[in-house]
Amino acid sequence: MNQLISSVAQKMSGTVTVPGDKSISHRALIMGSMAVGETVIRGLLEGEDVLNTAAAMRALGADIYRDDEGCWHVHGVGVGGLHEPAGALDMGNSGTGARLLMGLVSTYPFSSTFIGDASLSSRPMKRVTVPLEQFGAEFHGSENGTLPMTVRGTGSPLPISYDVPVASAQVKSAIMLAALNTPGITTILEKKPTRDHTERMFSFFGVETTTTPQNGGRLITVTGQPELTARNLVVPGDPSSAAFPLVAALITPGSDITINNVGLNPDRTGLFTTLIEMGARIDLLNEREECGEPVADLRVRHSTLKAITVPEGRAPSMIDEYPVLCIAAAFAEGTTVMRGAEELRVKESDRISIMVKGLRACGIEVEEFDDGMAVTGNGDKPKGGALVETHLDHRIAMSFLTLGMQSEKPVTVDDGSVIETSFPIFRSLMNGLGASIQADGEEKQ
Numbered sequence: 160m161n162q163l164i165s166s167v168a169q170k171m172s173g174t175v176t177v178p179g180d181k182s183i184s185h186r187a188l189i190m191g192s193m194a195v196g197e198t199v200i201r202g203l204l205e206g207e208d209v210l211n212t213a214a215a216m217r218a219l220g221a222d223i224y225r226d227d228e229g230c231w232h233v234h235g236v237g238v239g240g241l242h243e244p245a246g247a248l249d250m251g252n253s254g255t256g257a258r259l260l261m262g263l264v265s266t267y268p269f270s271s272t273f274i275g276d277a278s279l280s281s282r283p284m285k286r287v288t289v290p291l292e293q294f295g296a297e298f299h300g301s302e303n304g305t306l307p308m309t310v311r312g313t314g315s316p317l318p319i320s321y322d323v324p325v326a327s328a329q330v331k332s333a334i335m336l337a338a339l340n341t342p343g344i345t346t347i348l349e350k351k352p353t354r355d356h357t358e359r360m361f362s363f364f365g366v367e368t369t370t371t372p373q374n375g376g377r378l379i380t381v382t383g384q385p386e387l388t389a390r391n392l393v394v395p396g397d398p399s400s401a402a403f404p405l406v407a408a409l410i411t412p413g414s415d416i417t418i419n420n421v422g423l424n425p426d427r428t429g430l431f432t433t434l435i436e437m438g439a440r441i442d443l444l445n446e447r448e449e450c451g452e453p454v455a456d457l458r459v460r461h462s463t464l465k466a467i468t469v470p471e472g473r474a475p476s477m478i479d480e481y482p483v484l485c486i487a488a489a490f491a492e493g494t495t496v497m498r499g500a501e502e503l504r505v506k507e508s509d510r511i512s513i514m515v516k517g518l519r520a521c522g523i524e525v526e527e528f529d530d531g532m533a534v535t536g537n538g539d540k541p542k543g544g545a546l547v548e549t550h551l552d553h554r555i556a557m558s559f560l561t562l563g564m565q566s567e568k569p570v571t572v573d574d575g576s577v578i579e580t581s582f583p584i585f586r587s588l589m590n591g592l593g594a595s596i597q598a599d600g601e602e603k604q
């Protein structure tokens with residue numbers, strides 16, 4: 160096991176840039192592979208999840224390589240040009256990679272088998288196989304609808320009209336990607352808006368797509384079988400990764416840090432809005448746009464936080480940030496209530512029960528609900544001192560290491576290696592700002 164221990168930090172200071180956005184990185188590789196010509200991607204996240212998507216796209220026919228300057232070059236095959244992979248597609252820990260690519264290949268006349276690690280192999284896939292069957296694809300896997308699973312794609316797909324029953328950008332995107340190689344117009348209704356990176360990326364590459372607000376949700380159309388032009392892309396920094404140094408600075412007295420180039424897509428900024436309502440001192444500097452996505456630098460200072468009830472409708476825009484919000488909430492005066500987030504139960508782990516267990520082990524008062532939790536802070540430093548089980552979940556690991564920075568006793572996570580999936584430089588970036596996160600048995604720097 161690769162235990163990591165986080166001990167008290169004096170203050171956080173300095174300027175950093177977080178790695179590229181995970182959601183956008185997956186989509187940039189996939190869309191570059193579907194265009195004709197060379198797409199060059201700067202700022203791609205080089206985490207395990209995205210590298211698995213790159214490997215899968217190579218297996219499906221794209222030519223993808225990294226140059227010495229860290230730019231990624233993708234030579235696409237064009238819509239309709241994918242070929243059958245020789246072996247199973249190993250998506251590792253990534254629900255996004257698995258679900259998006261199951262959608263993509265479902266409208267090609269060949270078979271692909273998807274496999275993943277223990278966490279991914281326990282996550283629900285019926286949410287994508289049900290709509291993808293309507294295009295004409297067939298799925299053969301375990302009875303409870305989990306990986307490993309073989310997709311037998313269809314050579315004569317029919318466009319569908321589908322109301323997405325869960326708030327899931329992955330499901331929406333799987334359908335949109337299946338629609339790419341389907342003649343005619345596919346229509347998707349999402350009741351609650353979820354991150355729109357696929358919509359933005361489709362427009363950027365020249366897919367005819369529309370989005371219309373409808374009863375608080377969105378109606379999306381995709382016109383299939385377009386000819387896509389290769390584009391150059393710059394991936395903004397991941398707001399979900401920025402969340403960790405940001406919360407660390409908020410809870411650590413004397414802190415003043417700047418995080419450069421953070422993506423601020425409005426479908427992703429629920430955590431920042433929530434923290435500002437709690438009293439966080441976060442300043443947006445140098446606001447700009449990069450390849451169709453809003454971006455800014457964030458100055459973050461230590462802040463006195465007060466508890467709030469997070470609006471339930473905000474959940475999709477901060478769904479990956481509840482674990483680290485629980486940590487901020489432990490330092491806020493009063494009870495922070497987080498509900499309407501039942502999707503947390505089917506992430507890389509059951510993030511509600513795992514957070515509740517870990518927070519209690521660290522001496523923090525927390526109440527568990529079916530769809531969320533309530534965390535109470537009382538102004539004192541949490542006790543800490545626990546060994547927290549991360550269950551192959553990178554965000555659980557990073558959240559508890561952030562907690563250890565201001566606990567009375569160090570906090571240990573049982574397996575830090577899973578952080579590689581989304582934020583490979585997490586430890587060096589945090590320690591460079593003033594954290595003290597060590598591997599088991601390593602000397603303190």
Ligand code: S3P
Nearest residue numbers: 182255326327328329330353479
């Ligand atoms: C993602 C969508 C979200 C999020 C995940 C990435 C994506 O999941 O939790 O980390 O890139 O589309 P949902 O499918 O639940 O929206």
